[in-house]
Amino acid sequence: MAAVLRKLRRRILTPNDKAVLMSERGFHVKNPQSGDLLETIGRHFLKGYAFAAEAKTVEEAEANLEQLPTRFRGFAYEGAGMGYAMRDGLPIGGSRHFARFLAGRARHHEYMAWIGLGWAMARLPRMRWSRFQVADPLMCWLVLDGYGFHQAYFKTQRYVREHHREPAFPWPGGPHAAYANRAIDQGIGRALWFIGGTDPDTTADLIEGFQPDRRADLWSGAGLAATYAGGADEDELRRFMVRAEGYHEHVAQGSAFAATARQEAGLIVPHTAVGLDVLCGGITAEEAERVCRRTRPAGENPDGSEPAFETWRRRISAALVGAEAG
Template sequence: MNALRVIRRKIMTPNRSATRMDVRGFHVKSPEARTLLETVGGTFLDGFGIAAQARTPADAEAPLAAIPIRFRGFANEGAAMAFAIRDGMRPGGRNVERYLAGTGADHVYMAYVGVGWAMARLPRICWSRLHAPDPLLRWLVLDGYGFHQAYFRTERYVYDLYEDSSIPWRDGTARDYATRAIDQGIGRALWFIGGTDVEVVAGLVERYPRQRWVDLYSGIGLAATYAGGATEAELTALWEHAKEYRPQLAQGAAFAAGARARANLVCPHNETATRILCGQPVALAQKVTDEAMVDLPGDDQVPAFEVWRQRISDAFARSGHYALTATEQK
């Protein structure tokens, strides 16, 4: 049976070359940035392979815990994708449910994003089998879907500015919000496509209609904080580029802080990013997200997830750290 699981891993796991910057055609800022981003992609596939081969989610816990702290979240994201694909291909599968009840609980944000990757790879007829029960966090599934589409279908989603306006989604009360959640994932992908080069990333954002920038910058703030790859000076330049979207950039950074802190994966680059983009350390940025979650309303035309995000952005906007200078207002 173990031999069969090894074969399953080989069949299911994408080729590692798919994460190479030259294969993807992404911008290379420096050898160091390239190594970082390719390591992120490679570790994602390591996690995917671990879950593809594991007999049960519990069997994946030890090898996932052995991944270095900086990249462990990406391995869990990949693992969630593999478990979700297994569930989607087999009616009645409960791998994601069991994963979230175990080690995945600490990586719940990344897990939901990983389910979104699976959604992008599975036929739509299988989407109803995907496990994403949390009414607040399930929008992260579409974030993961958006990242996948921008990362692998870059020409269409980034350069042709395609917008997924007709995607079927289970939430009937706030269906129109789906495109915004997808844009948040596209924003995260822009950080990778632009090779963590702030000037290139900002240039990619500026190709889109301005009404989409609010969500793109949120995703960029999350990726710049969680994955890293930018110096203090570069992060400051990113903050300056964002201008009136600085609170959304901070909201994304705070999401990353919360995800890292919940899984006990905080690294120095996370602290640097939240200090510059949020004006405070990871612990306080996480506190903002936790306080904004209290007494959220039920989903309506505006889902609770968006109310949560707006509360976080508003909390940062009240700080003078985000005010535009007289020169920037011109």
């Protein structure tokens, strides 16, 4: 009976594969190869989500996740993060599923897991958000990155075409509540790489349609997606950087984040190096990880001037610009 209930939970909670089709979403299709790549990423996200929805234990979900191809496994961990967060956020079924998930193999996929929690927040009523208390002063902003990606991906007209922005986002609150929209924009920027079909000019056109004060965060998110997801060759990425004139340090920071996420998870693939070479001054994934680790704040800023997460991003940008200049 328990197995039947788990299968039913998976069927009820997991979106249909149709939800990630480029034709269903109305996204730009650069060519069949890039379209297939982005749809494959979406399907692996949903696989991870389904593993979390149905698994009896975290170890069972991990065993399934670890069988997936290297290129797409991180997206599946992101989906599983969403799945476990959904289970926590629902009024039945207990809690601490996400915490147990993050304590296992997902700790090597920390960025992706937290982003997955943001997807869950986008699907759950706001009255359930109180269940998500993120003590880490850095990771709470990655949650909102995930929220932003979800909204741009599924509510493209409102968040991308109409440039919707909430005047007072309620989570996580606190002294840096105003930063929430910036973190959401970083996720929207990631989504623009998908919405633009990995086409550098289409993605750049979308970014340039936003108000100037939002573009730095959007370019950062797009640079992250271009390095983590791939889909563009070296010449296309060079054109992307031409279009990103004035925002190169932000693209580089996003690219370094992406490489670090893959490096820490042991998921480096050939396009990681291509992305770093063009978008991040030619450093290696190991060097990107060292920069991100060295510059990571130990906690919140004692003077409270800005979120530690923004301090981290600025430090990464400065280190990368300095390395390129040297």
